[in-house]
Amino acid sequence: MALNLRDFLAALGDDLIRVDEEIDPITQAGALCSAAPRPIMLSRLKGFPGWSLCDILVKDRARQAKALGTSPRHVVRELSDRMFTRVPGGSKLVPDGPCKDVKLLGADADITKLPIPIHSEGDAGRYLGSGVTITRDPDTGVRNEAIIRALVRGPRKMGFWMAARHNWAHLMKYQERGLPAPMAFAIGLHPGYEILANFSGRHEGYDELEMGAGVLGETLELVKCETIDLEVPAQAEIVIEGVVPPGVREPEGPFGEFTGYSKGAEGPAPVFEVTGITRRRDAIYRHMQATVFTDHQPLVSVPMEASLYRRLSEIHGRTEIHDVYIPPWVTMFTVFVQMTPRWDGQARDVLLGVLSSPYLHPKIAIAVDEDVNIYDPREVFWAISTRVNPERDVITIPHERIHPLDISAPNVDRSEVTVMRVGGKMAIDATKPPLWRKKERDEFTRIKPKGADDPALQALLARLAAMS
Numbered sequence: 477m478a479l480n481l482r483d484f485l486a487a488l489g490d491d492l493i494r495v496d497e498e499i500d501p502i503t504q505a506g507a508l509c510s511a512a513p514r515p516i517m518l519s520r521l522k523g524f525p526g527w528s529l530c531d532i533l534v535k536d537r538a539r540q541a542k543a544l545g546t547s548p549r550h551v552v553r554e555l556s557d558r559m560f561t562r563v564p565g566g567s568k569l570v571p572d573g574p575c576k577d578v579k580l581l582g583a584d585a586d587i588t589k590l591p592i593p594i595h596s597e598g599d600a601g602r603y604l605g606s607g608v609t610i611t612r613d614p615d616t617g618v619r620n621e622a623i624i625r626a627l628v629r630g631p632r633k634m635g636f637w638m639a640a641r642h643n644w645a646h647l648m649k650y651q652e653r654g655l656p657a658p659m660a661f662a663i664g665l666h667p668g669y670e671i672l673a674n675f676s677g678r679h680e681g682y683d684e685l686e687m688g689a690g691v692l693g694e695t696l697e698l699v700k701c702e703t704i705d706l707e708v709p710a711q712a713e714i715v716i717e718g719v720v721p722p723g724v725r726e727p728e729g730p731f732g733e734f735t736g737y738s739k740g741a742e743g744p745a746p747v748f749e750v751t752g753i754t755r756r757r758d759a760i761y762r763h764m765q766a767t768v769f770t771d772h773q774p775l776v777s778v779p780m781e782a783s784l785y786r787r788l789s790e791i792h793g794r795t796e797i798h799d800v801y802i803p804p805w806v807t808m809f810t811v812f813v814q815m816t817p818r819w820d821g822q823a824r825d826v827l828l829g830v831l832s833s834p835y836l837h838p839k840i841a842i843a844v845d846e847d848v849n850i851y852d853p854r855e856v857f858w859a860i861s862t863r864v865n866p867e868r869d870v871i872t873i874p875h876e877r878i879h880p881l882d883i884s885a886p887n888v889d890r891s892e893v894t895v896m897r898v899g900g901k902m903a904i905d906a907t908k909p910p911l912w913r914k915k916e917r918d919e920f921t922r923i924k925p926k927g928a929d930d931p932a933l934q935a936l937l938a939r940l941a942a943m944s
């Protein structure tokens with residue numbers, strides 16, 4: 477099947493916003509992509525003839541469902557099921573692929589000629605924020621992927637900050653041996669692969685791209701890099717090859733992040749020396765605008781939601797979890813869980829499960845019942861307001877490890893490259909009394925307006941709902 481970015485874009489039809497005016501990708505793409513409510517394509521880029529740029533492919537459940545081939549309300553459950561039953565998918569090495577149409581090797585490679593934007597005011601420079609970053613464990617030979625931020629420092633040099641702990645472990649193994657670490661950025665894949673690239677849980681013997689192949693139900697085609705010993709997806713629009721020299725550190729940042737701030741992780745960081753660029757002849761630059769309410773949050777939170785769904789379903793042996801939602805407007809630090817608690821303490825244990833997962837992001841966890849729509853923040857706040865007794869239902873836990881970009885928690889150690897934050901977490905149990913306390917639970921049954929179920933009113937009610 478060879479799923480790729482351009483076929484995905486073509487299948488969007490009228491859902492793709494096409495901007496034909498000339499746009500400067502360096503200084504103007506940030507605001508346009510940030511404002512786009514759905515997939516956007518900039519087809520004429522000032523200073524970059526022949527290039528186009530796309531973004532905002534998986535911002536909401538409807539588009540995530542398109543990327544994963546399911547329906548919006550089943551994204552989390554379906555992805556969770558496939559990650560458990562179909563992963564890893566197959567991969568095969570092929571001799572050639574479209575990402576090799578143009579080969580710019582050694583001194584011919586120049587990343588400044590790619591339409592890489594400045595994302596936000598105050599950023600240290602142009603940032604590649606959309607590269608699926610590929611490294612290999614030198615001991616096991618297994619690759620790892622994540623999407624990281626990389627600053628363009630010159631034609632063949634980047635600086636990068638890496639919270640991705642598996643990639644980081646690989647780089648450290650090379651560094652301990654005094655060896656340059658091969659690393660590649662694959663830009664412009666089918667968005668299903670981009671979603672899986674941000675999986676953070678354990679995966680032994682296979683990589684995130686092979687997880688993507690399993691979830692998408694295809695065999696992933698890989699090609700060998702030209703200048704380093706690494707494999708990359710043959711269908712990529714662009715591949716940047718290079719090495720991370722051991723022990724080199726230079727200032728990196730600030731960079732406007734998914735939190736809505738640019739502070740938190742700037743400091744000495746490793747550098748990436750470009751050894752080659754390969755790309756499609758008419759390559760599309762896949763941008764990932766790294767500000768709030770963009771693809772930046774869902775690309776990380778969707779695999780997180782799916783992982784949590786499975787993890788939480790196992791609490792107490794079995795817990796009835798209906799859905800997990802991390803809205804883009806909570807910057808991934810708050811998680812909504814929709815569940816039906818059966819026993820006392822079950823919702824609290826689920827919330828503690830959210831706060832101690834493979835992911836560092838969740839800081840606030842909120843549980844609601846199945847009668848609360850977790851996609852409507854008004855509903856969630858209604859549940860918090862009417863079902864929470866704060867002295868009983870709000871738990872704060874001190875001295876937990878906190879996400880490096882959560883600047884509300886102090887950084888306790890700057891001696892290493894990465895940031896180490898320690899602070900509190902909070903759980904809010906906004907569920908009704910559990911099933912086994914039927915009488916108390918029934919008191920929390922929501923009232924319904926008289927006539928809501930009247931068949932004669934349904935068409936009128938639908939009309940009114942559509943107006944809101």
Ligand SMILES: [Mn+2]
Nearest residue numbers: 620621642675
């Ligand atoms: Mn990994």
